[in-house]
Amino acid sequence: MPSHHRRITLKDLAHELGVSTASVSNAFNRPDQLSSTLRSHILSEAKRLGYQGPDARARSLRTGRSRIIAVVLAETLTYSLNDAVSSELLSGVAEVLDAHGHTLLLLSGRQPGSDHHPGSASMADGFIVYGLMPSDHLLSDLPPQSPLVAVDFHVEGRPTVHIDNEPACYAIADHALAQRPKRIGILCLRLTATPHNGPLTDQQEWLSAERTITRSRLDGFYRAIDQHGIPRDQVPLWNIEENIHSVCAPVIEAILDLPDDERPDLLLCMSDRIALTALTLAEQRGIRVPEDLRLTGFDGIEEGQYRAPRLTTVRQNSSEKGRMAARMILGLDEPTASRLATTLMIGESCP
Incomplete structure (x- = not known):
């Protein structure tokens, strides 16, 4: 029985249980x-004996790998x-x-007052980049030799995970x-190179298809x-800078009024947001959906399917x-350009 006056090691636990050190390591790291x-x-005996798991710092120094995967988010945490x-x-x-x-x-691409990642980013074995980064510095900061998978975003020469945005919207x-x-109106989400919340014109710089879905x-x-x-010039566009109610509302209020x-x-x-x-906002104004105004969304979030009228989306x-990106970054699936199909859901907002 190992002494409880010192910290029990992986080797101690393996000896106590009569299993290999690899089995103990796998119980914690590769279930x-x-x-x-x-x-x-193994886990129950480890808890009883006070063994808290392999030392992550020692393992990282020994193997050169931290077993940490970072997701770089385009938005705040x-x-x-x-x-x-x-x-x-x-x-x-x-x-x-x-x-x-x-x-x-988790790393945020919108750290207040900074366009660089914290030092903890250097610990990661690989990176999943999700969404449009507000600064190119954020990507250039990442270790160039580390695996990287882009989701809903294009990074030159790196594997990607997208959905069929164009066919789905068609x-x-x-x-x-x-x-x-x-009369048709289109409400876009972050289409312009500089922040803009309101009507869109050709005079504004629009992001390319590689930069935004x-x-x-x-x-x-x-x-x-x-x-x-229908002539395109008869279809007005509005840009919404952030996908939250407080940012959407002023733009939509101006349209409905x-x-x-x-x-x-x-x-x-x-x-859908x-x-x-x-x-x-239409209901607050007595505008009937779908009789006076028909609406379509995109995403299929639960909230849109639980309220009445149910969203067409x-x-x-x-x-x-997320699973596809994680499997690629771990080397479980071939890192390649992948595209997922979507499903059209007809609800009462646009029957």
């Missing part, structure tokens, strides 16, 4: 390598954890990392336009609009996006 019965036995889409993606990443004994490190717009509207979604809307014979003969009777929204904000599997 998929052991039966659930053996792993449970507060926003990313509260947002239904990003939190679903993070859940998918964590699921794979948990199963293979890795730790998740499908939902084609459905909405089957009932010919009098908004361009792909707009291309899908435009393809349907073209096929239905237009005179009846100017207000759109169809709004194609690039997120935008569409739900429009739905709430596109459902994306954000958890699977």
Whole structure:
């Protein structure tokens, strides 16, 4: 029996249980390598004997690997954890990392007053970059030799995980336009190179398709609009800078307060949060949905499917996006350009 006057080691525990040191290490770091019965036995005995697991610092020095994967978020940590889409993606990443004994490190691309990552980024064995980074410095700061997977974002020469944004937006717009509207409006999400919350014009610098999924979604809307014979210059665009109610509301209020003969009777929204904000503000004004105003969203978040009228939207599997990115970064799947299909969901907001 090892002495309790000193810190019990991995070798001590292995000797006490009559198993190999590799089995003890796998119980903590690679649970998929052991039966659930053996792993449970090792972990319960480790707890009883006061063994807290392999020393991460020693392992990192010995192997050159920390078993830490960093997710670099385009938004603040507060926003990313509260947002239904990003939190679903993070859940998918964590699921794979948990199963293979890795730790998740979250880094925000919007640290107040900084356009560089904290020093903790250097600890990571690999990086998953999610969304449009506010500064190019944030990517150039990352160790160039480390594996990197981009999600909803393009990084030259690196594997990516996307959804079928253009076909999905074509499908939902084609459905909405089957009932010919009098006036269409499109509510975009962060399309401009500099922050802008309001009407869009050609005079503003728009981000490229490589920089933002908004361009792909707009291309899908435009393809349907073209096929239905509607001139693009008759379809006004508005930009929304952040996908939260307080930022969406001022833009949408200005639209809904237009005179009846100017207000759109169809709004194609690039997120469910935008569409739900429009739905709430329309109801407050006595504008009936879908009788007076039809709305479409994008994402398929639960909130849009639980309230009435239920949103017509596109459902994306954000958890699977996270799992795919995590499997690539761990070398479990081939790192390549991957694209997930989406599902059109017809609700009462645009039947």
